Each structure stands twice: as C-alpha cells, then as structure tokens.
Amino acid sequence: MDKTRRLWISRLIKGSGCAALYTSHPLLADSPLSNEKENAMRANADYIMVYASPYSTQDHQFCPHMHHELKKNIEEMSSGRIYLDIQDTGVLGTGHELMAKVSRGAISAALVSVSNLAPAAPELDILNIPFWSSKEQDYLNLVTSDTWKNLIIKRIKSQGKLDILFHYLPGSRTVSTTMKNPNVIKRPDELQGVIFRVPNSHSLKTFYQLAEASPVDVDWLNVSRMAKSGRIHAMDPSIIGLHNGPLGLREHIGSISQIQSVYDGWMAVVSQQWYSTLPTDLKLVLKDASEKTFRQHLDSVSKIRKACTQSFEDQGTLIYTLTDDERNEWVSRFGPTNETWTAVKRNILGDDKTFEKLLEATKINNGYRISTG
Incomplete structure (x- = not known):
C-alpha cells in the first residue's frame, strides 16, 4: 500500500473514532431489532464473507480479535455490498x-496463528526461529x-490458496508451566526433560529439542485438558494467547516466563478462491478496510495485554521477566547464529541471503507503532 493510501486511512481512523465500536455495533446487541x-x-x-x-x-x-472493527469497516467502506x-x-x-x-x-476468511498456517505456507516458519524478530x-x-x-507474502500468494x-500482534511467546508443574523456567537448562507442548512448527520443535526438552505436538483444543491432567508440563503461547486458550486454559497456568523467544503472531487470511469473485473496486475496499482494522489493532492491543496480565496476577499466576543475563544465555545458545539454523533457513527460504534481508527489515520502522496506552 502506497503512502498516500496509508495517510488517508490514518485520517479516516482519527476522524471516525473507535470508542463507538464497543457500544453501538450490532454484534454486541441481542435484541430482535438488531437481528x-x-x-x-x-x-x-x-x-457474504464468512x-x-x-x-x-x-x-x-481480553482478546484483540478485532471482530467488531473488521465487520464495521468492511460493511461501511463497501456501502453494504459485502456482509461480514x-x-x-x-x-467452524x-x-x-x-x-x-x-x-x-x-x-x-479466518483468524489463524502463524504456527497453524505454517504447514500451508512453509515460508512463515522462518518466524519461528528464535530471537531474531521476537521483540514487538x-x-x-x-x-x-x-x-x-516481496520475499514472503508473494510466495504465499503464488500458491493460489491464501492471501x-x-x-495481529498479541505478543511474544513465553515459557509457561502448568499448575501441576509450576516451577518457574529462567534458564535453558531448566527445560531438560520437560514435556513441552508445541504447535505444528518444525522450527519451534527444533528449538525445544536443542534445549533438551521433550516437545509434543498437541492440538490447541486439547491443551487445557492435558495441562490439567499433568500430561504436559509447559507451553509457549503469549500472555494473550494463554488467557484466551480454550476450555479455561488460563486456570491451569502456574507460571509465565517472558523469554521473548518468538513472536506469537496471528493473521487474518482470505481464501483466494473467494477473493477472486470480488470486482476490482471491492478488492480494494477489502484491503483498505483491513489496513484500517490493523491500525486500530495497534492502538488497542497494549491495553488488552495489560488486562490479561492483571487477570493472571489476580489468580495468583507468577509472571517472571528474565534478567539481561538470563535472556542473553537463551539468545547465545539458541539464537539465529546457532549452526543448527543454517540448514533450516536454506530449507525454508532457499538461500542464505534472504534471511539477512529479513533480519535487516526488522530494524527499519515503516511508520507503524503500537500504542502504549
């Protein structure tokens, strides 16, 4: 998106105001009139966009899913031609x-995590190499x-399935232990032998194997049950991810160590098959509505993260921030310069230079910041 359109959308957000979304939107009402x-x-x-x-x-x-905002933006900016x-x-x-x-x-379309999207879009698993793009x-x-x-999204689109x-930026991944095994993990050696739930990501599994944990691939719907029964000892979602886990997962979390290993990103994705049915003007509207929603997300996600953090503290969950010395140990042992990742980078990206270009891109601000309010 060019700078002119970004500026227009930014002004549109400021002019419309976000507060009304939480009070007047029909999604929050349940009356016959609203139905x-x-x-x-x-x-x-x-x-109809499902x-x-x-x-x-x-x-x-407590969850930055942006349902209200996305629905309002798409429907209003399309003048009702698209119903979300x-x-x-x-x-579903x-x-x-x-x-x-x-x-x-x-x-x-759907809201999915990067880790769940990785099997369909293997390029995204580059994000799951630890300690190179994990800070917000x-x-x-x-x-x-x-x-x-140009290097990642175009590859995904070229497959003809998704765009x-x-x-979404819910936060960095943690090392979080269950109530059955509440020991606070501060250093890598404390992961030895820990039964560690991982999503379907080769890079994340490799990371925890390097730390001598015992990674197991557990479907997200089953994590709460297995945490409660003691069949898994630890997991790595962000604080927001943990708080919004299914079946009351947050009630089974004993401690949360904020190691900031990998960013626990989510994505709003659209089926290219459905997208291709839209006329050109509505394709542009959908992109503009998504950009507006993204900017609103950046304005609100910090407040939501603080609410989740407070909720965990209120229930007695210990939230631990690593010292510089502790985090440096994680980075030095498992960061992107570890020789293990050389083959992984080449397998995902095809060469060595592409990763260096992506790493360089993490240092250049493109006019976006997360509000700290």
Whole structure:
C-alpha cells in the first residue's frame, strides 16, 4: 500500500473514532431489532464473507480479535455490498482444520496463528526461529516492510490458496508451566526433560529439542485438558494467547516466563478462491478496510495485554521477566547464529541471503507503532 493510501486511512481512523465500536455495533446487541437489521444487511449484500475465528466476540476486552472493527469497516467502506458473517468460538474449526478450510475455499476468511498456517505456507516458519524478530517493534517493522511482502507474502500468494489481509500482534511467546508443574523456567537448562507442548512448527520443535526438552505436538483444543491432567508440563503461547486458550486454559497456568523467544503472531487470511469473485473496486475496499482494522489493532492491543496480565496476577499466576543475563544465555545458545539454523533457513527460504534481508527489515520502522496506552 502506497503512502498516500496509508495517510488517508490514518485520517479516516482519527476522524471516525473507535470508542463507538464497543457500544453501538450490532454484534454486541441481542435484541430482535438488531437481528432484523443484521438479516436485512445480509439480504441486501452482494457478497457474504464468512470470517471464522477461534475466539469469542464477547471477549473483546481480553482478546484483540478485532471482530467488531473488521465487520464495521468492511460493511461501511463497501456501502453494504459485502456482509461480514463472523463465526466465532471455533464453531467452524480451529488450528489446522480452520487453516485447511480457508486454503481450499470452504470458508471465505479466518483468524489463524502463524504456527497453524505454517504447514500451508512453509515460508512463515522462518518466524519461528528464535530471537531474531521476537521483540514487538522488530516484528512490526518486519511484517509491514516491502521486504516481507516481496520475499514472503508473494510466495504465499503464488500458491493460489491464501492471501494475508493483516497481521495481529498479541505478543511474544513465553515459557509457561502448568499448575501441576509450576516451577518457574529462567534458564535453558531448566527445560531438560520437560514435556513441552508445541504447535505444528518444525522450527519451534527444533528449538525445544536443542534445549533438551521433550516437545509434543498437541492440538490447541486439547491443551487445557492435558495441562490439567499433568500430561504436559509447559507451553509457549503469549500472555494473550494463554488467557484466551480454550476450555479455561488460563486456570491451569502456574507460571509465565517472558523469554521473548518468538513472536506469537496471528493473521487474518482470505481464501483466494473467494477473493477472486470480488470486482476490482471491492478488492480494494477489502484491503483498505483491513489496513484500517490493523491500525486500530495497534492502538488497542497494549491495553488488552495489560488486562490479561492483571487477570493472571489476580489468580495468583507468577509472571517472571528474565534478567539481561538470563535472556542473553537463551539468545547465545539458541539464537539465529546457532549452526543448527543454517540448514533450516536454506530449507525454508532457499538461500542464505534472504534471511539477512529479513533480519535487516526488522530494524527499519515503516511508520507503524503500537500504542502504549
């Protein structure tokens, strides 16, 4: 997106105000009148866009899913020609299942994690090499760069299955232990022998194997049950990810160590099969609405993260921030200069130079910042 369109969208956000989204949007109402209005909007729309999400619309104070904002932006900016049908709480699937449905065009669009998208878009697994793009501004710089769009997003689009609408920035991954095994993990040696839940990511599995943990691939829906029973000892989602885990996962978390290893990114993705049915003007509207939603996300996510952190502290979960010495040990042993990652980088990207270009992109601000409010 060129700078002129970015400036226009930025002004549009400032002029519209975000506060009303949480009070007046029909998604938050449950009256016959609001249902009639929704039915009328759907009937009058030219296109129905089904947006599947594992998260509850009503949990917007603790989850930056942006359901309200995305729906309002798409419908208003398309003058009602696109109706956004949000299917939340995982009713259309979660994780790998959801990703697969969007890939084959069974669902128009969805909110998925980078780790769950990696099997369909292997290039994204480069993000799961630890300690190179894990800090918030570095990750934001990267995913808004032309380098990222040209070297990674274009590869994903060329497969003819998916396109990326916008990125979510919930936070960096942690090392979090369960109530059954509440020891606080501060240094790598403390992971030895720990049964560690990992998503379907070769890079993340390699990382925990290097640390001599015992990584196990567990579907997200089963993590809470296995944590409660003691069949897994630890996991790595961000604080927001842990708080919004299914089946009350947060109740089974004993400690959270903020090691900032890998960014726990999410993405809003659209099926190319559905997207191709839109006329050119609505394709542009969808991109502009996504950009506006992304900027609103950057303005609100810090507040949501603070709410999740406070909620964990209120229930007695210990949240630990590493000392510089402790974090330096993690970085020196498992960071991107570790020889193990040389073959992984080449396998994902095809050469050595591409990773260096991506690393450079983490250091250049593209006009985006996360609000600290």
